[in-house]
Amino acid sequence: MTNIIKPFTITRTTIEPEGNTGVWFWAQKTVYQENETVINRIATYISVAPEEDIDAAVYAFLQTAGDWL
Amino acid sequence: MSSGFTIVNDNNNVLVSSDTKNLHFAGKATKPSTPLNTFTNHGGFVELVYTITLSNRASIPVPFFNMPDTSKYYSIAGIKGLDSGSSDKTWSITILRTGGSTAAADMPEVYVFVDPTSVTTAGGTGLQVFNSDGSISFNSRALPLAITHTVLVEPPSNPVNASNFTTLTAAQCGGIDNNNFAPTEYNSYISHKYLPKPTKPIYHYNALPQTQREAVFSSYTQGCTGFSVYGNCVGYEESLANTSTYWAFYRGGIGNIEEETYLSVVRAGWIPVIAGCHWASTSDGDFLVLFGPGSSSSAGGAWPYSDETINLTLQPVIVADGSRYD
Numbered sequence: 001m002t003n004i005i006k007p008f009t010i011t012r013t014t015i016e017p018e019g020n021t022g023v024w025f026w027a028q029k030t031v032y033q034e035n036e037t038v039i040n041r042i043a044t045y046i047s048v049a050p051e052e053d054i055d056a057a058v059y060a061f062l063q064t065a066g067d068w069l
Numbered sequence: 070m071s072s073g074f075t076i077v078n079d080n081n082n083v084l085v086s087s088d089t090k091n092l093h094f095a096g097k098a099t100k101p102s103t104p105l106n107t108f109t110n111h112g113g114f115v116e117l118v119y120t121i122t123l124s125n126r127a128s129i130p131v132p133f134f135n136m137p138d139t140s141k142y143y144s145i146a147g148i149k150g151l152d153s154g155s156s157d158k159t160w161s162i163t164i165l166r167t168g169g170s171t172a173a174a175d176m177p178e179v180y181v182f183v184d185p186t187s188v189t190t191a192g193g194t195g196l197q198v199f200n201s202d203g204s205i206s207f208n209s210r211a212l213p214l215a216i217t218h219t220v221l222v223e224p225p226s227n228p229v230n231a232s233n234f235t236t237l238t239a240a241q242c243g244g245i246d247n248n249n250f251a252p253t254e255y256n257s258y259i260s261h262k263y264l265p266k267p268t269k270p271i272y273h274y275n276a277l278p279q280t281q282r283e284a285v286f287s288s289y290t291q292g293c294t295g296f297s298v299y300g301n302c303v304g305y306e307e308s309l310a311n312t313s314t315y316w317a318f319y320r321g322g323i324g325n326i327e328e329e330t331y332l333s334v335v336r337a338g339w340i341p342v343i344a345g346c347h348w349a350s351t352s353d354g355d356f357l358v359l360f361g362p363g364s365s366s367s368a369g370g371a372w373p374y375s376d377e378t379i380n381l382t383l384q385p386v387i388v389a390d391g392s393r394y395d
Binding site: 001002016017018020022024026035036037038040041042043044045046047060061065066067068 | 225226227230231232233234239253254282283284285286287288289290291292293294376377381
């Protein structure tokens with residue numbers, strides 16, 4: 001992924017036994033409503049294949065796994 | 070001068086030896102009337118506890134199971150013995166299976182093999198081999214375990230991918246009825262190739278691998294009844310913080326057999342055995358907060374077993390033909 005402000009934070013990575021990268025990350029979105037601010041956050045783990053871009057994989061996850069982006 | 074008796078095959082593998090104990094068919098374990106545990110989320114789970122009584126307390130059963138539904142995953146989770154009668158031991162054998170029917174007809178059959186001291190046989194002719202201590206090692210009058218083939222398997226370290234993942238509520242585990250953790254990942258192995266296929270394959274595979282996956286959803290809502298001065302609420306300010314941690318725990322399993330003309334493919338995957346959620350909620354409210362610091366809270370540390378996989382190693386699947394013992 002190009003050098004942009006990312007809408008998520010990767011907190012830790014690990015190399016899984018089969019060579020994939022395990023990625024812990026969280027993302028957050030803030031919604032402003034009338035007299036109210038709501039901040040939602042998700043934190044979870046995904047596996048990323050060795051040849052895949054980790055940032056792009058997390059971004060793709062957040063696109064498909066609910067209304068995060 | 071050495072003594073003893075050994076039978077080997079063309080590959081010099083030992084088939085019968087007076088130095089070891091051969092396994093023989095002791096009988097089929099009794100099916101439970103109902104599963105010990107079940108759930109339907111995440112692809113479902115059934116825990117079945119079978120029982121069998123052996124006449125020699127020193128004998129340890131080695132169970133094999135068939136797969137009535139080859140699209141499911143199965144494994145052996147535990148074998149536990151309890152003395153019964155004057156000299157017997159009753160064994161409980163726990164079989165795990167992914168979800169589906171809990172009817173007895175859909176439960177696997179469990180074939181139990183033990184050393185020949187726990188197997189009763191009728192008279193007649195045959196071959197018996199004894200160990201040096203006089204105990205019996207092989208008895209052709211019983212039904213020895215004949216292994217048709219073996220394969221080493223290992224599930225992938227992560228049981229789920231993102232394809233089915235949905236956003237869940239942060240409030241008080243309100244999304245507990247989710248299916249986010251249905252296992253989707255597996256590794257495929259050629260179980261056997263160009264060999265005569267067993268008429269009724271039965272398998273021995275232990276649920277040694279374990280893994281846990283979780284997803285944390287948080288929400289923080291801050292409202293102001295009044296008006297805001299430089300970001301601070303003048304009036305009544307209230308906030309609500311919710312966090313729900315949804316999780317699932319898995320054991321290894323084999324299944325989803327694909328039969329082709331000259332080979333069988335077995336998958337090593339995961340069986341979700343328990344799932345749950347932990348939540349926390351904090352609400353706060355203040356009147357006439359202008360520049361005050363308000364309240365605060367903090368947290369730290371980690372769950373003892375969080376997004377981790379253990380005991381991931383190549384394990385043998387031992388296959389025999391159950392039709393020999395029906």
